[in-house]
Amino acid sequence: MRVNISFNAGPFRIMLEEFEKPFLDDFHALYKHQLTQQNSSQRLTDFRISVKAPSGLRRYYRPQTCFYFDQFQPFYPLPYSQTLPVFEWGLNWCIATQAHxxxxxxxxxxxxxxxxxxxxxxxxxxxxxxxxxxxxxxxxxxxxxxxxxxxxxxxxxxxxxxxxxxxxxxxxxxxxxxxxxxxxxxxxxxxxxxxxxxxxxxxxxxxxxxxxxxxxxxxxxxxxxxxxxxxxxxxxxxxxxxxxxxxxxxxxxxxxxxxxxxxxxxxxxxxxxxxxxxxxxxxxxxxx
Amino acid sequence: MSTPLLIQTLRNPTHALAYSIEQWELLIRQARSANLLPRLYCIFNNASLLAQLPEDVVNHLESGYKKAQRQHQQVIWEIHQIQKAFTNTEITPILLKGGAYIHSGVTCAQGRTLSDIDILVRKADLKKAEMLLMIGGWITTKSDDYDKMYYREWTHEIPPIRHIKRGTVIDVHHNIFPILNFRVDAEKLWKNALIGQDGIGVLSLEDMILHSATHLFLEGNFENGLRDLTDLDLLFKMLDSQQQGFEKLKLRAFELGLGLPLFYALRYCQRQLNSMVPSELIHPNDVGIPSAIRLKLMDILFSNVLIPFHATSKSPLHGIAVFFLYWRGHFNRMPLKILIPHLIKKSLKSLTQRKESKELTQKPQQ
Known part of the structure; x- marks a missing residue:
């Protein structure tokens, strides 16, 4: 589902565009302090990220989750149950490969x-x-x-x-x-x-x-x-x-x-x- | 649909100084998807604009540029390894495309990234070259007999070879175009090629341009189309206008039978990038140039694919243009009597092989 959650993690500005509902509560609790911060400064979003299940029948048969950096998909899908860690690993990947x-x-x-x-x-x-x-x-x-x-x-x-x-x-x-x-x-x-x-x-x-x-x-x-x-x-x-x-x-x-x-x-x-x-x-x- | 912001910026880099933060972000996203982030850095750097850009914008541009620079180091070293594989033989491989730009240090190397190194060897030397490279550690990536046969019989290259330790990929060509529909005489390319002291060569500037144009406008993949068009723009700028560089290029194109791709290259460099090229160099009634109606169609198709492949810049016609040009590329390469059995064979094979394919968890790194 589309969530469009924008927050700062240190020097980076991140936009979580799409996410899976069952993991949203944990996400909110983990990023509670970031999400309540005032982000007054005008700056661009460094990483637009989506973590979501593929559409179609794969939602029901051995469900999976896919990580997207903007529209680019750097990893093969992982089991749906790992949606939240996939966000964390994926964001690490974004920082490690883009923030030189x-x-x-x-x-x-x-x-x-x-x-x-x-x-x-x-x-x-x-x-x-x-x-x-x-x-x-x-x-x-x-x-x-x-x-x-x-x-x-x-x-x-x-x-x-x-x-x-x-x-x-x-x-x-x-x-x-x-x-x-x-x-x-x-x-x-x-x-x-x-x-x-x-x-x-x-x-x-x-x-x-x-x-x-x-x-x-x-x-x-x-x-x-x-x-x-x-x-x-x-x-x-x-x-x-x-x-x-x-x-x-x-x-x-x-x-x-x-x-x-x-x-x-x-x-x-x-x-x-x-x-x-x-x-x-x-x-x-x-x-x- | 309006012109994608990346294309507007390539036309007029100085206009970027007035961009809003939203526009900057859009520009970076489009440039990243088009593999043009490092080149955009070079364009701003050459125009001495970097110091005036917002810091978080420069961070992304500079990160892309650092990545490209690192790759250039690797490519130079890899070319040295290729050269070592051919030491004490009479084979002098010619580098093509990205590898050639980086090796010869032309402006077109600026911010250019690549996924494999392309080399050209004479068809008679192909077997020996393949063996020498195998001794150097590059092993074929295709184990399937049908795939091997397909490459050897119907294309202008052998299946890609991958280094067993470093994972670097070389494409070995014996021509710059598939041999079926019409034949580019590879010997003519060799005659004008510039072979260095180190036994590694590059094509002459004219042939480099014609190869890039042929690859872009007669084959069928356009994910890097906009980047390749900026390559052509930079190569055109190297032609000496005093010495009638464009006239010489035209003569060479006709000599090799590549007037049509050159016509397209000039036309779309001018239309998409506002390049300063003589668009009237090749007249519409010259051999092989499409009729007015057909040209109108090609304009629609190419202007919808020579863009960043990013959701924010695709027009409603993008998908159908990609589809059409993909098949056009196939027809350009192969007559139907070969193409159709090939496609049937490939789809049958993909049905039977799907069961055997292993599940992977991570895609190979870019």
């Missing part, structure tokens, strides 16, 4: 006071869970997937969109942070079971405040371990960041120079933990 005015790292980003942390980590390291925890502990969410760096001043730019939680971490998040909105569970996706957590009000309200990155932390959750903090050499950190960049290869020489200057100004740390309380204490101690 930023250097983009595949990483989570969070900030408190003058501390801004970039957390690159492979899937399964507990990055999204830790991101959700820190956000609920009063840290400002930049993103749980894409950290944008603005070339003109080297600042990180918040997007403040829902956090993508997977499998076991959904249960943990649900019992530990009951005050945060969590969507329904989407089973059997290519990432297993997925649920989305709404960004905090603070994160969305301050999504226009860009910040200088101060720490690059590679988190690792190891059950039952004692907390461990190890300094990491900057050269390895640069390599980790650029190999996990969505668009480093588009940026040419300025891209590597920017990546190096970001790492140069940051402390680079490997962080192993098993309890949120340890993590809160450690992250809160990172003062600049």
């Amino acid at each position: 005015q930023f250097l983009q790292f595949h990483a989570a980003g969070l900030a408190k006071n003058n501390t801004m942390v970039i957390m690159p980590a492979p899937p399964g390291s507990g990055k999204s869970t830790l991101t959700a925890a820190l956000m609920n502990h009063g840290w400002r969410l930049f993103s749980d997937e894409i950290v944008l760096i603005r070339p003109s001043d080297g600042l990180a730019v918040p997007i403040a969109r829902p956090i993508n939680l997977k499998n076991n971490s959904i249960d943990i998040a649900e019992s530990t942070f009951p005050e945060s909105f969590l969507s329904q569970r989407f089973k059997d996706t290519h990432k297993g079971t997925v649920a989305l957590m709404a960004p905090s009000e603070l994160s969305v309200r301050n999504a226009h405040l860009c910040q200088k990155p101060t720490h690059i932390i590679f988190p690792k959750y190891v059950a039952g371990s004692a907390m461990q903090v190890t300094a990491m050499d900057r050269a390895s950190a640069v390599m980790e960041l650029v190999t996990n960049s969505f668009n480093y290869h588009m940026q040419g020489r300025p891209g590597i120079e920017l990546a190096v200057s970001v790492v140069d100004q940051c402390e680079c740390i490997q962080f192993t933990y098993s309890s949120f309380d340890d993590a809160y204490a450690y992250f809160d101690s990172l003062e600049v």
Whole structure:
């Protein structure tokens, strides 16, 4: 159905043109803070998106959902039950393939006071869970997937969109942070079971405040371990960041120079933990 | 329907300075759908207008341009790999279309993107070229015997070959036009081609224009039609008016039997893009030029397909024009006695093969 919902996600303006009704309530709850924002500034819509079932008989037989960026369809249809995650993944795809005015790292980003942390980590390291925890502990969410760096001043730019939680971490998040909105569970996706957590009000309200990155932390959750903090050499950190960049290869020489200057100004740390309380204490101690 | 905003902008880039934010957004959407976003960046850049455009507009234009620049790097490197595959042989492949523009650095390379690299080799060298490229890692994409036979017997190319690791695709041609309806003598192209020190060649400027025009106006796919028309516009601008460049082009077109596609190229560059070309270069009573009534029909058809294929710029006649020109392209390439059995065979095969096709979850990246 046509919904024409327009909202800002950090530097981007998005128009959801068509969507499937059964997922609309979750969508509204996840983007509650963005949708109530006043968007007075006159600017163009960056991404017009539709996620909808194909017409005809396919609505009834093993129903599917299709993602459209304007009129372009970058993915094959996925099961209808995944409509909401498809919107999230599709919007990630739009940013990663269209927004080359930023250097983009595949990483989570969070900030408190003058501390801004970039957390690159492979899937399964507990990055999204830790991101959700820190956000609920009063840290400002930049993103749980894409950290944008603005070339003109080297600042990180918040997007403040829902956090993508997977499998076991959904249960943990649900019992530990009951005050945060969590969507329904989407089973059997290519990432297993997925649920989305709404960004905090603070994160969305301050999504226009860009910040200088101060720490690059590679988190690792190891059950039952004692907390461990190890300094990491900057050269390895640069390599980790650029190999996990969505668009480093588009940026040419300025891209590597920017990546190096970001790492140069940051402390680079490997962080192993098993309890949120340890993590809160450690992250809160990172003062600049 | 009024002229699509993208076409208006290609005609008069400076008018864009007065666009509203809604118009800018429409322009970007149309340009993206026509694969012209990077070229639009170049047009504004060449006219020194970029600094005066809204920031969020420049972001989209510049992102498109960065993507195209990255692709140019890859194409240059890929051409180098092709050249390596032919080292120490007497085969000197000629690059066609996008690959040729980028390799020779002509203005037509500006903001040009492509999906595969086209090369031309002599028909006698085809087998050997295919083998050398296979050693270089490019393997055929068609495993079906009928498809292989179709390409070899009835077209001017072999089935596309794809690099086993990098996934890059090369189209190997032995002529610039299918061999059935009329024959372009490929030897004449070779005679004028410019072969570089590195063993890689490009067609002469005149032949480049004629190839682009032939491809656009005698075949049947127009998704990139507007982009190809802007290619032609940029190539025409390279002709030396002092040296009677257009006269030489005309003579060459008649020599190769390609007067008609050149006629169309000049006509629609002028009508769609306001190009400064001598539209009277080829007279209506010259050989092969359509009658007044037929020309009226072609005007309607081409003006409805040489547009961005975007919902906001399609007229009610667009669908039927695309349909008609698609079939015209088929008839241009093949006589009915070959076309009809081919279509029957293809539809029967698609019925039997549908069951076997695997379900994919993600389309290959553009």
